[in-house]
Every structure is written in structure tokens, then in C-alpha cells.
Amino acid sequence: MAHGLNPAQSDAVETLSGPLLVLAGAGTGKTRVVTFRIANLIRHGTPPDRILAVTFTNKAAGEMKERVGELLGSKVKRGRKKDKRPEPTISTFHAHCVRLLRRHATALGYPAKFSIYDRSDQESLARAVLRELRLPTAALKPSDLLAIISNWKNASVHPDQAPMMASTDKEHLAAAGYRRYQTGLKSRGAMDFDDLLLQTEVLLSEHEQVRDIEAGRFDHILVDEYQDTNGSQYRITRHLAAKHRNLCVVGDDDQSIYAWRGADVTHILNFKNDWPEAKIVCLESNYRSCGAILEMANRLIQFNAERHDKVLRPSRPDGIRPRIAQHKDEIKEAESVVGEIKHLIENEHLPPRDIAILFRTNEQPRLFETELRKANVPYVMLGSQSFFDRREVRDMVAYLKWIDQPDDEVSLLRVINTPARGLSPKSVKTLMEHAVADGVSIWQVMQRPEVVSQLTPAAQRGIDSLRSLLQDVQQRARQDSLSAAMETLVTRTAYADEINRLYDEPEDRQARLASLGEVANAMSAFEDSRDEADLTGFLADIALTGREMGNEKDKLALQNAVWLLTLHAAKGLEFPVVYMVGMEEGLLPHSRSVKSGRDEDIAEERRLCYVGITRAQEKLTLSMALTRRKWGKPRPTIPSQFLYEATGRAQNPNQFRKKRATAGNRFRSPTP
Ligand code: ATP
Ligand code: MG
Numbered sequence: 270m271a272h273g274l275n276p277a278q279s280d281a282v283e284t285l286s287g288p289l290l291v292l293a294g295a296g297t298g299k300t301r302v303v304t305f306r307i308a309n310l311i312r313h314g315t316p317p318d319r320i321l322a323v324t325f326t327n328k329a330a331g332e333m334k335e336r337v338g339e340l341l342g343s344k345v346k347r348g349r350k351k352d353k354r355p356e357p358t359i360s361t362f363h364a365h366c367v368r369l370l371r372r373h374a375t376a377l378g379y380p381a382k383f384s385i386y387d388r389s390d391q392e393s394l395a396r397a398v399l400r401e402l403r404l405p406t407a408a409l410k411p412s413d414l415l416a417i418i419s420n421w422k423n424a425s426v427h428p429d430q431a432p433m434m435a436s437t438d439k440e441h442l443a444a445a446g447y448r449r450y451q452t453g454l455k456s457r458g459a460m461d462f463d464d465l466l467l468q469t470e471v472l473l474s475e476h477e478q479v480r481d482i483e484a485g486r487f488d489h490i491l492v493d494e495y496q497d498t499n500g501s502q503y504r505i506t507r508h509l510a511a512k513h514r515n516l517c518v519v520g521d522d523d524q525s526i527y528a529w530r531g532a533d534v535t536h537i538l539n540f541k542n543d544w545p546e547a548k549i550v551c552l553e554s555n556y557r558s559c560g561a562i563l564e565m566a567n568r569l570i571q572f573n574a575e576r577h578d579k580v581l582r583p584s585r586p587d588g589i590r591p592r593i594a595q596h597k598d599e600i601k602e603a604e605s606v607v608g609e610i611k612h613l614i615e616n617e618h619l620p621p622r623d624i625a626i627l628f629r630t631n632e633q634p635r636l637f638e639t640e641l642r643k644a645n646v647p648y649v650m651l652g653s654q655s656f657f658d659r660r661e662v663r664d665m666v667a668y669l670k671w672i673d674q675p676d677d678e679v680s681l682l683r684v685i686n687t688p689a690r691g692l693s694p695k696s697v698k699t700l701m702e703h704a705v706a707d708g709v710s711i712w713q714v715m716q717r718p719e720v721v722s723q724l725t726p727a728a729q730r731g732i733d734s735l736r737s738l739l740q741d742v743q744q745r746a747r748q749d750s751l752s753a754a755m756e757t758l759v760t761r762t763a764y765a766d767e768i769n770r771l772y773d774e775p776e777d778r779q780a781r782l783a784s785l786g787e788v789a790n791a792m793s794a795f796e797d798s799r800d801e802a803d804l805t806g807f808l809a810d811i812a813l814t815g816r817e818m819g820n821e822k823d824k825l826a827l828q829n830a831v832w833l834l835t836l837h838a839a840k841g842l843e844f845p846v847v848y849m850v851g852m853e854e855g856l857l858p859h860s861r862s863v864k865s866g867r868d869e870d871i872a873e874e875r876r877l878c879y880v881g882i883t884r885a886q887e888k889l890t891l892s893m894a895l896t897r898r899k900w901g902k903p904r905p906t907i908p909s910q911f912l913y914e915a916t917g918r919a920q921n922p923n924q925f926r927k928k929r930a931t932a933g934n935r936f937r938s939p940t941p
Contacts, residue, residue, distance in 0.1 A: 274298075274305060281517075281550040282306045285313055288510075288544035291519040292537060294581035295566065295883035296557030299519040300841060302550075303491050304333055306517060308340035309355055311684055319488040320357035321509070324474050325497065327361060329841055333493075334359050358487075363462070366469040367809050370460070373472055373479045380458040382805045384670050385812035389663065390679045391415055399448045402442075409442045414484050417443040418450060422463035423531025425470060425500045435553060457678055457710075462812075466501040473508040484509050491716040492573070494841060495520035495540075500530035505541065516544065522577050523570050526837060526877050528869075538577060553580040555883075559588025562889050568884040575873045591889040593852075595910060598903060599636060599894040602751040606848050607640035610831060613846065614646065621647055625832040625844040627881045629857040633750075633850065634833050647830035661768060661781045665788050666811065670760055672742050673804045676710035685711075688767040691727030691735055699724065724858060738762065746804055751792040754804075759785055827927050836877045839884050847885035849878075852893040854907040871910075878911045891915075893934065908936035 274282060278298050281291050282305045289297055303322060311317050324330045337357065358365070367385070374383050386394070402844065417440055426434050428451050432446040458609035460468060473480045488613060490510045492498070495518035498506070510516035518540060525534040540928065541547050555563050560583035567581055596602040613619040626637055634650060641648045664687060670680040690800045703714045714720050715732050724732075738761050746754035759765070768781045795810055797803040830843065836857075855863055858874035882889060896903040913919040913936075 274301075275552075275554060277550055277552050278302050281552075281642045284517075284548055284550075285310060286515050287539070288488035288514055288547035288730045289517040289519070289545075290537070290540045290547050291552060292522070292540075292549065292577065292579070293519075293552035294521055294555060294579050294841070296563075297581070297881070298491055298553040298554075298556055299521070299552065300329075300635065302552075303517070305340065305491050305520055306334045307337050307359075307491065310339060311337075311357070315488060316355060318355035318359045319486075320491070321365070321487040322357060322359045322491040323362055323365060323493065323506075324359065325361065325494040325841060326838075327364070329493065330359050330361055330364075337439045356503070361813070362498075362505070363465050364813050366465040366505070367813065369469055370472070371805075371809075372466065373476070373483075374468070375910050376476050376479060377468055379455065379460065379468070380674070382674055383459070384457075384459045384467070384674055384677050384680070385809060386454070386459050386461045386679070387812060387828045387914060389538045390459070391623055393682070394450060394453050394457075395446070395678050397454060398446050400710070401449060402445060409439055409446070413439055414443050414446045418447050419463050420531070421447065422461075422467050423499050423797035425467060425504075446582050450462075452645070456708075458674055458676060459679075466499070466505070468505050469800070470501040473505060480508055483753060484512050489515045489517070490514050491519075492521055494524075496522050496525040496534050496537045497527040497532040497840075498536050499527070500533065503533070503536045506811075507708060514544065514546075521579075523573070523579075523881040524840065524880050525872060525875055525881075526840065526880060551579070553583040554582055555903055556584050557886055558583065558883060559887055562589045562882065562887075565591050565889075566879055567914045568876065568917055569882065569911060570644075570879045571636075572914045572919075572921070573875055574868065575872070589888055591885075591891065593916070593936060594890055594892040596892065596894050597896070599683050599851075602850060602892055603640045606850060606890075607637065607644050607646065609890075610641075610848075611644045611646055619846065620829055620833045622829045623845040624848075625834055625839065625842075625846070625884065626838050626848045626850060627834055627836050627884065628850050629859060629877070630851075631835070631838055637850070641831065648833055651835070659781075659784055661764070662784050662788060664764070665755070665785060666808070667744075668762070669755075669804060670808055671712075672739055672746075672758075673808060675712040675739060678711050686731070688770075690765055691725070691729075692731040693725070693728065695824055696724045696731075698726035705794070751796055751802065751804060751807060752789040752795075755785075755789040755792055778916045813854040817938040821922060832874070836881045839882055843886055844883055845886045846888045847881070848890045848892060850892050851897075851908040852891045852912055853897065854909055857909050857911065875911060875914075878909075878915075893936065900910050 273300075278301065281289060281302045291302055293299055307320055307322055307577050322330075322333060324333055329357070335366050337359070354753045366672060370379075370383070371381055375381055382637060392415065395414045399409060399411060399414065418502070421431055421434065421868065424434075428444075428448040429554045432441070435441045435444045454464070471652055487509065492506060496533065497520070499516055506516065506518075518537065520537045522534050525532060525537075528534075541549070549804075558566070562584045563581065570576070594602075594605070596605055610621075610624055611625075613624065626634075628634055628637075638650070664684055667680040667683040670677050671684065675681070685697060686694075697711075699710050700720070703717075703720050704711045707714070715735070721729055721732060737779070738758070741761060742754050742758050762787065765782060768778055772778050773780060791811065795807050799806065830841075832842075834842075836849075849857075851857060857878055858871055862870035862874050893912070894906060897906050900935055910919070918937075
């Protein structure tokens with residue numbers, strides 16, 4: 270068998286049919302098994318395009334594609350369209366669902382070119398819904414409404430079931446909002462991110478014909494990180510694999526960290542109930558981390574009461590003992606971590622990409638960013654404000670969405686008078702009233718002479734200019750290229766003038782203009798990589814990847830920069846040097862879980878800590894600040910209970926709780 274697999278891994282890789290479960294601890298080569306197995310299936314004659322592999326992030330999908338290519342000695346050059354061999358489909362659940370929905374969304378009453386709403390599109394729709402319901406904002410904020418709806422969608426709760434699920438006042442209000450929100454999405458021909466999964470599930474469970482077509486596309490399905498599938502993902506997988514039963518899932522129940530988003534660990538633990546003939550393979554050797562790091566991880570996770578006990582042995586020597594570093598305050602913590610990193614890069618010649626800083630909450634990275642910039646250390650952050658969230662980019666994307674689908678009202682309203690074109694709020698209000706009264710889109714109202722003639726001459730000219738803009742850009746996209754169409758869009762809207770109006774600093778203006786250029790760059794890269802690249806496809810692509818990736822510059826930086834990652838984003842990855850920062854009560858475990866005090870909430874935080882520790886290959890530092898500012902005031906912190914547990918100071922969490930009360934805020938490590 271192929272090099273670099275132990276007997277258990279080989280067993281999984283050589284099992285070529287039937288349901289297969291690999292349930293094993295961190296770093297035991299689960300992802301490696303998936304990758305090798307894809308290559309092995311192809312070697313044994315499975316046509317590559319009959320294989321579907323699902324991973325958790327776009328980054329993981331990209332790496333897996335590359336790895337399979339290497340294993341097969343693929344000669345396919347990236348970016349070349351011609352003479353491409355068929356390839357396995359390797360993507361995230363969301364990306365696969367988009368492809369599936371594009372083919373069949375009409376069966377659900379959505380246009381095939383449905384648009385995908387991002388956060389701010391969702392917010393404007395949520396605001397409109399709350400206005401219609403005439404609720405005071407104090408009763409339910411748009412963000413509350415969206416959070417509750419998202420929870421329901423992740424639990425496959427549909428609008429008509431929501432009233433039964435509601436228990437709090439907010440939830441009862443939200444149940445009414447959910448119905449309108451969903452009707453609003455549908456009438457705008459749009460889906461939100463959660464819909465991509467939920468509507469796919471509906472499609473596959475209610476439309477037998479669609480199910481047959483889609484399930485018939487593949488002979489093999491492989492799913493990585495199966496412990497974090499939610500109900501929809503679980504049922505989608507089951508539908509797609511039901512006939513051929515060649516379903517291979519890998520995962521680790523100790524790394525289940527998305528319960529808050531509806532993930533359910535019983536899907537992996539009960540795999541055998543659904544697939545009784547399943548073969549189960551256990552992997553026990555950890556190849557990633559040095560012995561001392563693994564020992565710490567193993568010790569910590571024992572504190573979770575309910576778990577599927579697994580053996581996890583180091584295959585590497587003990588190495589360097591993990592270190593606990595305590596700093597005066599949060600600024601000192603950032604200074605000292607970055608100082609050490611600079612030393613590692615400059616004096617020990619470590620490539621920056623070998624180092625990661627992991628944190629729990631979104632507020633933590635700011636100080637580290639500041640220090641990294643001061644120290645001139647390249648870094649890249651996942652989960653930060655993405656390129657596609659910048660105002661000018663958002664405006665352009667709104668234009669593009671409207672051009673792709675003129676009835677998309679949220680997008681049209683965003684740019685209807687940006688830059689100004691005589692369409693005053695009053696004219697827009699008139700148009701909206703007609704649209705609501707007749708149940709059609711604003712764009713359709715704009716085509717009606719009897720309505721338009723009531724508007725001011727300036728507004729009429731504005732509508733004319735929008736109409737010709739739409740036609741010209743569409744035509745350019747059809748005849749020329751997407752990036753050429755983007756150029757037309759920028760010149761015809763005179764968006765540069767808008768930038769000059771908004772920003773005074775020359776540097777600022779230049780950077781904003783450059784972002785518009787980046788959109789065109791992204792488009793041409795997209796066109797190079799696809800046989801059929803149209804605007805609809807491009808918009809779906811950025812909706813899916815925009816959350817994870819930045820612009821071209823950021824992507825270059827990815828090749829050699831220090832990683833700043835949330836613990837959630839770090840899942841599945843590995844780094845020689847890891848800093849886990851902010852090891853304090855209220856950060857890790859998160860204040861929400863500390864407050865709730867429920868064992869299951871703390872257990873999920875513990876798994877998150879376990880994921881963090883098991884990312885480290887050679888050197889692990891857990892750091893904390895003795896005081897941390899909250900609303901501007903320094904406050905003493907309490908060391909994370911996980912520090913006590915991971916170092917063997919606590920025999921059980923309760924004993925630790927007493928200790929914590931008397932131990933003050935300095936963590937005392939056990940005598941060596
Ligand atoms: P996680 O639970 O974090 O997702 P995993 O189980 O998916 O981890 P992998 O990422 O596949 O583990 O493997 C961890 C590391 O161990 C990788 O660097 C991989 O290349 C290496 N590895 C796995 N199996 C072997 C092996 N048999 N021989 C040598 N190295 C191996
Ligand atoms: Mg993995």
C-alpha cells in the first residue's frame with residue numbers, strides 16, 4: 270500500500286465500498302485518510318467525477334484538492350481550462366448546496382439565479398420586517414430577529430413550526446417575523462446562508478425526482494469533520510448516499526465545537542444506527558504533536574464527563590513542555606507574544622507561517638494586530654472584516670447583484686442614489702409605495718410610464734440613466750468579459766467622484782479606488798478558473814469565499830505570514846508553534862458559558878480548548894493577563910479553569926472551583 274499510512278489507516282483507505290466510519294482523536298490522520306482514500310478509489314477505477322468529498326472550510330477543500338492531485342501525479346496545471354481531466358468534487362457543504370440549488374431552485378419557487386444575501390442584506394430585510402410588524406426596536410432588534418431565525422433554520426424549523434418552538438417573548442415576536450422574513454427573501458429571489466442548507470434539505474426530502482438525479486451523480490461520498498454536521502447537513506448526506514451506501518465519514522467527538530450553530534455530535538456517535546453494516550476504524554497514534562503537548566490535551570479532555578473514550582498515543586518524542594505565561598496586563602501580553610514571535614523569525618529563522626496566535630473572542634486580536642504591525646511582522650487574520658465588507662466593495666457588489674437580477678430590491682435600494690442621480694428619498698418612497706401596493710419589485714415599477722411621470726424630471730433622468738447602465742454593463746459582460754463589465758460599471762457610475770466626495774485623504778482615496786480594481790482582479794481570476802464564468806457564478810463565489818478570504822494581497826500574505834485565528838477557524842489545521850492567548854475565565858471559557866454555568870456549555874468550551882492545544886506540533890504557549898481592561902477600566906482576571914485541569918492541578922472541576930476562590934488571580938503551576 271501507499272507510503273506513509275499505518276495499518277489502521279491503510280485498512281480505511283483500502284476499504285473501497287460500503288459505509289465507513291473513522292472516529293478518532295486529533296492529529297491521527299483522519300483528513301489524511303480521506304485524501305488518500307479519494308486517490309485510492311480513483312486508482313481502482315472509480316471515475317474521479319463520481320466522487321464527492323465535503324470539507325469544513327474552503328481552505329481545507331483547496332488543500333485537499335492539491336494533495337489528491339499530488340498523490341495521483343496529476344499533470345493538470347492550475348488555471349488551464351483546456352484538456353482538463355475530470356476531477357473529484359471537493360467542496361464545502363455550502364458550496365455544494367449552491368450548485369445543487371442552481372439546478373433545481375425553481376422547483377421550490379425560487380429563481381435559478383437566486384441571490385445569496387450576506388449579513389447586511391439580511392439586516393436591511395430584518396429592519397423592513399420589523400417596520401412592517403410595527404414593533405418598537407426595544408422589543409426586538411434586527412440582530413435578535415436574525416439570530417433567532419438562524420437558530421431555527423439550523424434546527425430545520427420552518428416558519429409554520431416556529432410559533433410552537435417559541436418560549437420567550439422575543440421568540441414569540443420573532444416567530445411572526447420569521448414568516449415575513451422568509452416571504453421577503455422569496456419574493457426578492459434570495460436565500461440567506463442558512464437557507465443554502467435548509468432549502469437543499471427541503472428539495473431532497475420533498476422532490477423525489479431531484480433526489481434521484483442528485484444522488485445519482487456520485488458513487489462515493491466522503492465527509493471530513495463529521496462531528497460538526499447539523500441536522501440539515503446530516504439529512505442531505507443521508508439522502509445523497511442512501512442508494513449506493515458508499516459513505517465514508519471521519520471525525521472526532523472531542524472536537525465538536527459548533528453546537529451553538531446546531532451541530533449535533535450524535536450524528537457521528539450513532540452512525541451505526543443509520544448504517545448498520547458500517548465498518549468502523551479507530552486510529553490511535555497522533556502524528557502531529559510532541560508527547561508533552563498531547564499529554565496536556567489528553568489530561569484536559571478527561572474532564573468532560575460524557576465522551577466516547579478513545580486511545581490517543583503520541584508517536585513523536587516528548588519534546589518541549591508547554592509553557593504558561595502570565596503578563597501584567599493585556600498590552601504586555603500582546604507585546605511579549607509578538608516580541609517572542611519576532612525573535613523566532615529573526616534569530617531562529619522560523620518561517621512566519623509556522624506560527625499561529627489563537628484566541629476565543631473577536632475583540633482579542635486587535636492588540637496583537639497593532640503589535641504585529643509595529644514589529645513589521647506579516648500576519649493574516651481569518652474571520653476579520655473581510656475585503657468584501659468594505660463600503661466601496663459592498664456598493665459595487667450591490668450594483669452587480671442588481672445588474673444580475675434587477676428585481677433584487679435590497680441591492681437596488683443600496684445604490685439607487687449612490688452616487689447621487691436625482692432619485693431623492695421622496696421619489697424612492699413613491700416608487701416603494703407603488704411596489705408594495707402592486708406586489709411587484711421597485712425595478713418593475715420604474716418601467717411603468719404612468720408612475721414615472723409623477724416623479725420630478727431629475728428623478729426621471731435618474732431612472733433613464735440606471736436603465737442604460739444596466740443594459741450597457743450586461744452587454745459588456747456578455748460580449749467581452751466580467752472584468753471589462755466592471756470597468757464600464759465604475760466609469761459609467763462615476764464612482765471615483767463618489768470616493769473623492771467621501772474621503773479627503775489622498776491615501777484613503779487611492780486605497781478605495783484600488784479595492785475597486787481588486788474586484789475586477791477577482792473577476793478575471795474567476796474567469797480564468799472556470800469554463801463557464803458568468804456574473805451569477807461570480808456572485809455566488811464571493812458570497813461563499815468572502816467570509817474566509819481577503820483580497821489578492823492577503824492571499825499572497827497567506828503564503829508566509831503569522832496566523833491570527835479564532836479557535837473555531839483553527840479546526841483541522843496544524844502549526845509548529847502555537848500561542849493560545851487570553852487563558853482567563855470569561856474569555857476561555859467564554860463569559861456566556863461561565864454565566865450559564867451549565868456543564869454542557871463548559872464542556873463545549875473545553876473541547877474548544879482541546880482543539881487549540883492539539884493544533885500545536887512542537888511548541889505551545891498558553892498565556893494570560895493578570896488584569897484586563899473592560900470598558901476602559903483594568904480589572905483583575907481569574908485564570909482559566911482549563912489551566913488547572915490541563916496541568917493536573919485539579920482532580921475534578923469542582924475541587925478547582927474552591928481553589929480558584931482562594932488562589933488569587935495568579936496561576937501557580939504544579940511543582941515540576
Ligand atoms: P484533526 O483531528 O486535527 O483534524 P486529523 O486526524 O485530520 O487531525 P491529519 O491532519 O490528517 O489528522 O494528520 C495530522 C498530521 O499527521 C499531518 O501532518 C499528517 O500529515 C501526519 N500524519 C498522519 N498520518 C501519518 C502517517 N501514517 N505517517 C506520517 N505522518 C502522518
Ligand atoms: Mg482533520
